[in-house]
Amino acid sequence: MEKDREPPFPREPWQRLLQDRGVDPPETTDARIRAKAQKAVAPRAARWWLPASLAASFLIAVLIVQSQYGREEKSTVLTEADLAAPAASGPPAAIEDSSLARDRAAESGAAERRDSAPSELHYEIAPEEIAPELEAGANEERIATKGAFVSGPEQELKAASEMDAEEIDPPAPPPVPAVALPDMPASAAAPKIEATHEGAARTRETGALWSGPAANHRTPEAWYAEIEALRKAGRIAEADAELALFEAAYPDWLKQQGRRKP
């Protein structure tokens, strides 16, 4: 075996003779082989990075859109603090009283409560549960009180739509002081309560009820009939206010239907 390992003759002189011919692979071949070698060991994840990121973006977009639609269709949400108010089940003044009571309670133990984590409970009322009551023309005060409990995204939308309506309809509802919820920071709670009270006041004033999706889903015909009914009942101011809202929601409906203003 050792004998096999011994070189039978020196390589170097022969190598010199062979290399004198100066033959080497072309540069294009070199480049092609090197590129192939690099491509073979390129991280596979990189190949999938672009499609994977595109798929992830699409998925996120779908989830966002779904959550938005879900929120729109979701029923109204009540807070635990709001739930205490119906116990009074009194007229709107009772709401203000309970608000003041909450105010006092908030002042007395504000620091303690602010330190504690928010424990807001949400109660959902399906639109179908509210709508029949509205359509049946239930007790106006009771409904007005219920309207005050509306909160969450719909409540914010309502507040926004009311702001628009107020631009059209000058008579503003009586201002209600902002109230801090006992279990929430004042800055976060104030706008919500204020909007809620505005909603209630607005409801009391106009008699037109906003109670979440049910109201939004009124057909223009039904709305138009309600306005006519209000006007016939002699509630002119309410009818005008409703008409303004109606025209804002359906600007061309009267023209298209060839109807005149009720």
Add this chain to the structure above:
Amino acid sequence: MGEGDADAQLMLRYAAGDARAFDELYAAHRGALWRFIRRSVREPAATDDVFQECWSRVIVNRERYRPEARFATWLFRIAHNCCMDHWRKTGRRDRRESLDEDAIAAAADESLDGPVDALRAGEASERLAAALERLPPEQRTAFLLYVEGGLSVAEIGETTDVNPETAKSRLRYAVARLKQALGDDAPD
């Protein structure tokens, strides 16, 4: 054996994903491998194809490489197989194999009686190349694996699937004929 081989370590690094290791390996072996293939297939147009095929097999089989043998042995074995595949496709090897030893010897002798101008010009490398082409393929392969690939006699036997004695014999015959062709210009 292979563990201490620097080329084997480079190959292992490349198999692990280090592209630079391949560049080093390629730079170290490209010239010798090119010359080996060029003189084995003896067709300039086919040399490039076989050369690329050889490196492609190195790339594809990188994870199968085990440093039990020297990298050069593994590389030139692949190159030898690529040449065999080429000969199978073209049928050229068969023609060469059909030549008997006398014909080969005669061909080698012819080179001695080659153009006087070439002899006088001392273009030994040209005459060596010509003599190489006239060698039987097995002897030429053994010689090129020894000189270009740097393989030992045992490694040549392993690469060409013959026992070391046969490999040594082929090598001895090849050198004798090449020396005969080169005459005084032949290395000692």
